[in-house]
Amino acid sequence: MLPKISGRVAWIFDQPNFDIDLIVGVENIGTQDIETLKFVCMADYDPDFAESVQPGDLIVGGENFGYGHPHFPACRALRALGIAGIVAESFSPGFYRGESTNAFPLIECPGILDNVKRWDHLSFDWDSEVLSIKGKAMSLQCARIPQKTKDLLEAGDLISYLQRSNRLRRPDEQAG
Amino acid sequence: MGQTIAEKILSRVAAETVRPGDEKLFQPDLITAYDYPGYVDRYAKQMSEELKIDRVRNPEKFVLFIDHLYPAGTPKAQEIHAITREFAKRYGFKLYEGHGIGHQVISEKGYIKPGMLVIHFDGHISTIGALGAIGIGIRNSMIEAFATEEVALVAPASVRIELKGKLARGVTTRDVFHTIVKRIGPAGARQCVIEYGGPGLANLEMDERFPLCNLAMFLGGITAVMETDEKTDDFLKSVGVSEFTEMRPDRDAKYANTVTIDLDDVEPVLVAPPSPANTIPISEAAGLRIDSGYIGSCASGRIKDFQQALEILDGRHVAEGFRLNAVPTTAEIQARMGEMGLTSRLINAGALVQTPTCDFCIGQLGALTDNERSVSTGTLNIPGRMGSKIAEIYTASPYTIAATAVTGRITDPRTLF
Numbered sequence: 001m002l003p004k005i006s007g008r009v010a011w012i013f014d015q016p017n018f019d020i021d022l023i024v025g026v027e028n029i030g031t032q033d034i035e036t037l038k039f040v041c042m043a044d045y046d047p048d049f050a051e052s053v054q055p056g057d058l059i060v061g062g063e064n065f066g067y068g069h070p071h072f073p074a075c076r077a078l079r080a081l082g083i084a085g086i087v088a089e090s091f092s093p094g095f096y097r098g099e100s101t102n103a104f105p106l107i108e109c110p111g112i113l114d115n116v117k118r119w120d121h122l123s124f125d126w127d128s129e130v131l132s133i134k135g136k137a138m139s140l141q142c143a144r145i146p147q148k149t150k151d152l153l154e155a156g157d158l159i160s161y162l163q164r165s166n167r168l169r170r171p172d173e174q175a176g
Numbered sequence: 177m178g179q180t181i182a183e184k185i186l187s188r189v190a191a192e193t194v195r196p197g198d199e200k201l202f203q204p205d206l207i208t209a210y211d212y213p214g215y216v217d218r219y220a221k222q223m224s225e226e227l228k229i230d231r232v233r234n235p236e237k238f239v240l241f242i243d244h245l246y247p248a249g250t251p252k253a254q255e256i257h258a259i260t261r262e263f264a265k266r267y268g269f270k271l272y273e274g275h276g277i278g279h280q281v282i283s284e285k286g287y288i289k290p291g292m293l294v295i296h297f298d299g300h301i302s303t304i305g306a307l308g309a310i311g312i313g314i315r316n317s318m319i320e321a322f323a324t325e326e327v328a329l330v331a332p333a334s335v336r337i338e339l340k341g342k343l344a345r346g347v348t349t350r351d352v353f354h355t356i357v358k359r360i361g362p363a364g365a366r367q368c369v370i371e372y373g374g375p376g377l378a379n380l381e382m383d384e385r386f387p388l389c390n391l392a393m394f395l396g397g398i399t400a401v402m403e404t405d406e407k408t409d410d411f412l413k414s415v416g417v418s419e420f421t422e423m424r425p426d427r428d429a430k431y432a433n434t435v436t437i438d439l440d441d442v443e444p445v446l447v448a449p450p451s452p453a454n455t456i457p458i459s460e461a462a463g464l465r466i467d468s469g470y471i472g473s474c475a476s477g478r479i480k481d482f483q484q485a486l487e488i489l490d491g492r493h494v495a496e497g498f499r500l501n502a503v504p505t506t507a508e509i510q511a512r513m514g515e516m517g518l519t520s521r522l523i524n525a526g527a528l529v530q531t532p533t534c535d536f537c538i539g540q541l542g543a544l545t546d547n548e549r550s551v552s553t554g555t556l557n558i559p560g561r562m563g564s565k566i567a568e569i570y571t572a573s574p575y576t577i578a579a580t581a582v583t584g585r586i587t588d589p590r591t592l593f
């Protein structure tokens with residue numbers, strides 16, 4: 001089953017070309033300890049962030065979100081705090097590739113910035129790829145999500161996805 | 177229907193015609209990675225413990241590098257390297273340690289041929305585009321590549337950058353790239369392959385071509401590729417690659433966008449903090465006090481970069497209190513600099529000539545403290561990249577860095593010729 005996307009907007013990065021390393025601070029991009037990452041996550045934006053989010057909350061981003069060198073600790077930290085996905089105007093390709101491989105839902109939704117404010121409640125329908133905003137009559141059509149990304153999200157992580165696939169042939173099982 | 181270079185390469189790899197938008201599994205010609213906490217150490221664990229794969233079909237397709245946190249400054253960093261050494265040994269992968277930055281070493285060692293598809297987790301593998309190959313950074317899907325030797329890709333469209341004319345003295349391809357960012361925006365080639373060609377390409381040496389491809393991600397590009405010509409051939413022959421096909425697009429290839437850049441019109445620019453999206457004319461920051469400079473990285477740090485810096489530095493000296501780190505991209509470049517006498521000229525001018533490593537680009541060495549300002553040919557200028565979060569990084573060309581080093585203030589290099 002695809003993960004349920006229904007949650008509040010915990011933060012809006014409205015600037016284009018946002019570098020996600022800034023979420024944990026560039027000094028922490030080599031940090032693997034999840035408690036440290038949770039502690040530093042969003043500290044430069046909202047020191048109360050960790051207390052104010054709840055599981056299922058979402059992040060909203062602007063154009064070309066994830067521009068720069070997108071390292072993994074930022075989204076690991078967000079996920080550890082309960083963030084269930086990111087909805088952005090558009091994503092930078094390296095970021096999209098990396099985080100969708102980590103089975104983190106990324107939804108490209110042109111027009112999102114003009115239509116939401118912090119703490120609005122969003123829900124996403126995986127079949128129609130439409131995003132709705134609680135209390136608003138309108139909804140937003142999002143970009144098509146590649147099948148591979150959906151398969152990964154269903155599997156939950158790349159390792160499970162590979163294990164489910166029939167592509168893990170042993171060398172000696174190979175013809176030629 | 178005509179094909180772009182990327183379409184030709186992906187079609188060759190897939191053994192069928194591939195069009196932009198097609199989602200397919202590709203078998204890359206080479207799979208490469210460098211070690212950094214959370215990358216190769218993680219793949220090593222996933223391969224053996226989670227996927228229980230004890231050998232791969234084609235170990236010769238894999239090349240690993242130790243170039244970050246190098247030489248190790250802590251036992252922890254040494255442990256990361258030890259895991260990589262063990263991983264390479266176990267699966268029979270070639271490992272280069274201490275040869276310099278992998279994105280360049282891979283070309284120097286003769287691995288890259290025009291028309292190849294190369295996979296890395298890091299997008300700066302686009303550097304090899306200068307040899308008519310495509311290098312794509314796939315982030316964490318690397319484990320898919322390690323385990324299956326295949327990767328799923330959505331075939332990208334291409335943006336054509338048509339170069340004409342010739343650069344004026346004091347202007348480099350770093351300036352060209354960031355002028356393109358200014359012109360079409362940092363998402364101007366989003367999800368696309370940037371294809372460089374046109375008559376102006378012939379006027380650029382190989383050392384000037386690598387940076388144009390290296391920086392592709394800052395235009396939103398998946399990678400970049402160049403037409404090949406005599407200069408490419410000479411480079412390839414010099415590294416022992418003799419059999420290859422030239423890469424050129426078909427005349428009627430279709431592009432998402434075509435942009436013409438007249439090299440004669442390009443002027444020195446700076447990329448101001450806090451992001452590589454931020455190109456400004458040098459005049460806007462001229463005179464700003466600067467504490468340190470860095471010439472190096474996978475983008476810059478080749479012979480030509482140091483020759484350009486020396487056009488300014490010869491007969492002058494780095495300003496009192498200014499730290500100028502000159503870091504050759506690879507050991508081979510470092511050796512050639514010595515033979516050519518560049519190293520001693522840099523030292524005489526007051527530069528600190530270092531051994532090849534990524535560590536200056538990531539603030540592991542030569543770090544900045546609070547409120548300092550630096551000029552750099554590294555790839556990235558976000559806060560904290562080279563140390564303190566409240567230090568500022570301006571990326572610039574080697575000419576501009578050299579000019580700034582001698583005055584201690586941001587200086588247009590053309591004023592010092």
Ligand code: SF4
Nearest residue numbers: 473474534537538555
């Ligand atoms: S030089 Fe900088 S950008 Fe290039 S690979 Fe090393 S750390 Fe990354």
